[in-house]
Amino acid sequence: MHKIYHRIDKIAGNVITVEATNVSYRELAQVTSRQGTSLAQVIRLDGDHVSLQVFAGSRGIATDAQVRFLGHPMQTAFSEALLGRVFTGSGTPRDKGPPIAENMINIGGPSVNPAKRIIPRRMVRTGIPMIDVFNTLVESQKLPVFSVAGEPYNPLLARIALQAEVDVIVLGGMGLKHDDYLFFRDYLEEHGALARAVMFVHTAADPTVECLMVPDISLAVAEQFALQNKRVLVLLTDMTNFADSLKEIAITMEQIPSNRGYPGDLYSQLAARYEKAVDFDTAGSITVLAVTTMPGDDVTHPVPDNTGYITEGQFYLRNGRIEPFGSLSRLKQLVNNKTREDHRTIMNTMIQLYAGYKETLEKQAMGFRMSNWDRKLLKYGERFEKELMDLTVNIPLEEALDLGWRILADCFEPAETGIPSKFIEKFWPKTAKTQEAVEAATK
Amino acid sequence: MSENIGKIVGVNGNLLTVEFNQPVTQNEVGFAALGDLKLKSEVIRIRGRRAELQVFEDTTGLKVGDPVEFTGDLLAVELGPGLLTQIYDGLQNPLPALAEKCGFFLQRGAYLQSLDRQRKWAFTPSAKKGDTVQAGDKLGSVPEGIFEHRIMVPFGVRGKCTVEDVAAQGEYRVEDVVAKIRNERGDVLEVRMMQRWPVKFPIRAYGERLRPVEPLITKVRIVDTFFPVARGGTYCIPGPFGAGKTVLQQITSRYADVDVVIIAACGERAGEVVETLREFPELTDPRTGKSLMERTLIICNTSSMPVAAREASVYTAVTIAEYYRQMGLHVLLLADSTSRWAQALREVSGRLEEIPGEEAFPAYLESVIAAFYERGGLVKLRDGGVGSVTIGGTVSPAGGNFEEPVTQSTLKVVGAFHGLSRERSDARRYPAIHPLESWSKYPSFVSDEDVREARHVLRQGNEVGQMMKVVGEEGTSLDDFVVYLKGEYVDAVYLQQDAYHAVDAATSSARQQYVFERLVKILRTKMAFDDKDGARKFFQQLTQTTKDWNRAPMPGDGKQADPEGEKQFKDLEARIEKMIEEVADYA
Ligand SMILES: Nc1ncnc2c1ncn2[C@@H]1O[C@H](COP(=O)(O)OP(=O)(O)OP(=O)(O)O)[C@@H](O)[C@H]1O
Numbered sequence A: 001m002h003k004i005y006h007r008i009d010k011i012a013g014n015v016i017t018v019e020a021t022n023v024s025y026r027e028l029a030q031v032t033s034r035q036g037t038s039l040a041q042v043i044r045l046d047g048d049h050v051s052l053q054v055f056a057g058s059r060g061i062a063t064d065a066q067v068r069f070l071g072h073p074m075q076t077a078f079s080e081a082l083l084g085r086v087f088t089g090s091g092t093p094r095d096k097g098p099p100i101a102e103n104m105i106n107i108g109g110p111s112v113n114p115a116k117r118i119i120p121r122r123m124v125r126t127g128i129p130m131i132d133v134f135n136t137l138v139e140s141q142k143l144p145v146f147s148v149a150g151e152p153y154n155p156l157l158a159r160i161a162l163q164a165e166v167d168v169i170v171l172g173g174m175g176l177k178h179d180d181y182l183f184f185r186d187y188l189e190e191h192g193a194l195a196r197a198v199m200f201v202h203t204a205a206d207p208t209v210e211c212l213m214v215p216d217i218s219l220a221v222a223e224q225f226a227l228q229n230k231r232v233l234v235l236l237t238d239m240t241n242f243a244d245s246l247k248e249i250a251i252t253m254e255q256i257p258s259n260r261g262y263p264g265d266l267y268s269q270l271a272a273r274y275e276k277a278v279d280f281d282t283a284g285s286i287t288v289l290a291v292t293t294m295p296g297d298d299v300t301h302p303v304p305d306n307t308g309y310i311t312e313g314q315f316y317l318r319n320g321r322i323e324p325f326g327s328l329s330r331l332k333q334l335v336n337n338k339t340r341e342d343h344r345t346i347m348n349t350m351i352q353l354y355a356g357y358k359e360t361l362e363k364q365a366m367g368f369r370m371s372n373w374d375r376k377l378l379k380y381g382e383r384f385e386k387e388l389m390d391l392t393v394n395i396p397l398e399e400a401l402d403l404g405w406r407i408l409a410d411c412f413e414p415a416e417t418g419i420p421s422k423f424i425e426k427f428w429p430k431t432a433k434t435q436e437a438v439e440a441a442t443k
Numbered sequence B: 001m002s003e004n005i006g007k008i009v010g011v012n013g014n015l016l017t018v019e020f021n022q023p024v025t026q027n028e029v030g031f032a033a034l035g036d037l038k039l040k041s042e043v044i045r046i047r048g049r050r051a052e053l054q055v056f057e058d059t060t061g062l063k064v065g066d067p068v069e070f071t072g073d074l075l076a077v078e079l080g081p082g083l084l085t086q087i088y089d090g091l092q093n094p095l096p097a098l099a100e101k102c103g104f105f106l107q108r109g110a111y112l113q114s115l116d117r118q119r120k121w122a123f124t125p126s127a128k129k130g131d132t133v134q135a136g137d138k139l140g141s142v143p144e145g146i147f148e149h150r151i152m153v154p155f156g157v158r159g160k161c162t163v164e165d166v167a168a169q170g171e172y173r174v175e176d177v178v179a180k181i182r183n184e185r186g187d188v189l190e191v192r193m194m195q196r197w198p199v200k201f202p203i204r205a206y207g208e209r210l211r212p213v214e215p216l217i218t219k220v221r222i223v224d225t226f227f228p229v230a231r232g233g234t235y236c237i238p239g240p241f242g243a244g245k246t247v248l249q250q251i252t253s254r255y256a257d258v259d260v261v262i263i264a265a266c267g268e269r270a271g272e273v274v275e276t277l278r279e280f281p282e283l284t285d286p287r288t289g290k291s292l293m294e295r296t297l298i299i300c301n302t303s304s305m306p307v308a309a310r311e312a313s314v315y316t317a318v319t320i321a322e323y324y325r326q327m328g329l330h331v332l333l334l335a336d337s338t339s340r341w342a343q344a345l346r347e348v349s350g351r352l353e354e355i356p357g358e359e360a361f362p363a364y365l366e367s368v369i370a371a372f373y374e375r376g377g378l379v380k381l382r383d384g385g386v387g388s389v390t391i392g393g394t395v396s397p398a399g400g401n402f403e404e405p406v407t408q409s410t411l412k413v414v415g416a417f418h419g420l421s422r423e424r425s426d427a428r429r430y431p432a433i434h435p436l437e438s439w440s441k442y443p444s445f446v447s448d449e450d451v452r453e454a455r456h457v458l459r460q461g462n463e464v465g466q467m468m469k470v471v472g473e474e475g476t477s478l479d480d481f482v483v484y485l486k487g488e489y490v491d492a493v494y495l496q497q498d499a500y501h502a503v504d505a506a507t508s509s510a511r512q513q514y515v516f517e518r519l520v521k522i523l524r525t526k527m528a529f530d531d532k533d534g535a536r537k538f539f540q541q542l543t544q545t546t547k548d549w550n551r552a553p554m555p556g557d558g559k560q561a562d563p564e565g566e567k568q569f570k571d572l573e574a575r576i577e578k579m580i581e582e583v584a585d586y587a
């Protein structure tokens, strides 16, 4: 059987170093001390000095603690029985259910051969006009929500998870507040979605190292479902906590930091997770929706910055709304030509006019004179924000497009919108009355 | 079988420390044994009896004491017919073949031959017995898609050789001997269609290097007219995330006027490569009428593939580019993104515990980047022909700030700088190349004077625009306002280009010349308006009409005639002239 080692010669941060032989890189071990037993993973081999990151942290570990190597890297069980269940970052049950140990699979496995991927082609419907109309989410997309603490990003994720027509939802919580964890669980349960969800939750009170495991374990399970032809949606919140855990371990291991203390491989580490999003050519798919809170609301902070370079766009959630500027779905053009023929026109026109509204607001703030055109834009902007941007709005894409036409028609003359005449003829509401027309008629 | 076996004494990420007993060469390839798997690695530092190797694979499972087999060979690529249309990983493994063998996932330790050993090629000899030849000289050729692929004297052969024997015309495999040559020492060397070349050494089997002056037409207007690239030149595209670096390279890879395009997807998204590899076979190359794939080769080491191989991938790409240059072809190498490669260097440097420079990049970053871009160039071959390797690399600066080591080191060595700006991409002004901050040292094919004029208007227009933000439209004179509108007009109808429109996406040099000349004439025209509203309205209409003009095919420009579209082109041009006539002020 596996040999047990007692000689711990260094304890720092959450990393212990033990003298041992015949240990393999990234192998898992059990560390037993008076505090109990914790998993640990080998992160460096140097002669017979073996460094391990201890999942439960090094607090209370004595130099004579027992280290038993398990002979395999980090694994998780995979079966249908996972559905409806909640686990920790190391895969032990967090609910009252039994542990699951059947069909163990390695986590953090190799990446998909690009030759086996296909070009994404299916829209994910969310019922949120700012997404469906303006920045369409696409199956197999990887997309973060850039936000700051206090914004309703978790409710947004939960809502999208419910609306999206997916087979399996995998939630990976990192540094989640316990209340938020309960919110997700109850919300999914209330809406009958818990039975197709599996949750891996690390809360703010849990040991740091377990936080590191959450994306890998979540994505490994998602990958297995996808290989069984399932369409999987993975929610990861909050990836900034994951990055901070990476930073903590890197500093403990005395790695030279590159930017604000983060390790030089932050990009590769994040990419290794996000790139698990995939549309397989003969199987299912994985869509990844993540939350990245921006420390100091600064998008140039290394975590959002590296994320932006990896993901396929981002949604900015600010003041409880998805901002039209800065938000981007890079895959939208793959699907928004197949929804309804006026989709792109409405998308472009309404955003351009909304940009005009923003300029007018600035002019107004500077005290410049408001022209007739400015007044139209002001009216338009207010309606746009209230009827389309507000997150409580929940309507299908087609309805949102119709509403878009209605708002345009109530605010502008057709020619002022710059919309090609063939669309005006077909879609411009015939009963529309602009303010001018109304005024002229009542005079 | 190599006898040189070392033993692992340390594992730190993808870095192995290995104890050895027999001589080891810097940069030689080693294989770390993990059970039956052999993981490819490269020696990157030697100290005493210990060598440090970067492993091109995930190192999970390796143990202290595991054997490492040193091969004595440097990291090399296979060169020969059959490279084009391929999709390789950074170590030149053919990805479609790997998929057939291993399925959905990339399995470590699975290496396949880069060139198909069974496929036969129709060889036609051109050298004769008794000819004197040297490295890089042509011995014969085989047709490879649309090209005549030269079979050359291997680049590593030293001095002059005499041809002893050349195979007769016929079908051969890449490993068949097609010639025998005798070197000055009297040794007879067998020449096969395929040769190997170490990727970190430039191929120099040409006559001389020439100065790159001939424009490489990318069909992106702002590039060709304002910030041109030369055949054999180098350029970089730095920009924050989402600014349009990849889209710009994708457009260039489709439309650029070169023979061969090599796409090095280096540490970026797999999805982007998938778009290229699924779409290119379906697209026709307007120059040849064949599939675009026939002139394309993809080296793909995306962000979740092993980091060390990311570094190798740019060298693999540039070596293959140099190989085709030796055949008298013009090759364009597009690397996206060079920052990822620099980061790979940084990761390894960190593990080696080297003294870090700025942002923890190694101190030698600058010289490594310089040496890479130096491999681009226009060369005169010994047979009098010319060939070129043009290198365009994107840069992904942290925080979008160009004051960082990779951007700065790159700017020191390239001939053109296409800086993308967040401001322009946010305003959807694509391609988001900044018209006032970018530069090029290469000559443009349009008149210098016209370019100066257009730049002048852009700069002045920008100044007025800035001022207007402070004093409002009311505080701006009508004349200044018109300058502002003129600046916005050139921007909208010439600098901006619709990447997704069939005609507008690619503008030929003839059309650029034609249109730009007329545009500058409009800019020079003094115009009279009653008031600002009138001026604005006029320019709105002019912009709309000119954009329509951009979307109409120019007579004699396209491959197929399109009478209706071409009539539209003429009509719109006349309409623009008439509009200008109406506001021109000849006073
Ligand atoms: N020329 C263009 N025309 C229209 N849209 C464009 C153009 N260039 C970029 N875009 C839009 O911007 C998005 C991002 O562009 P792209 O992927 O090229 O950015 P990038 O600079 O390569 O970003 P990253 O550094 O994150 O890779 C595209 O998906 C597309 O929606």
Ligand SMILES: [Mg+2]
Pocket (backbone or CB within 6 Å): B245, B246, B247, B268, B336
């Ligand atoms: Mg890109």
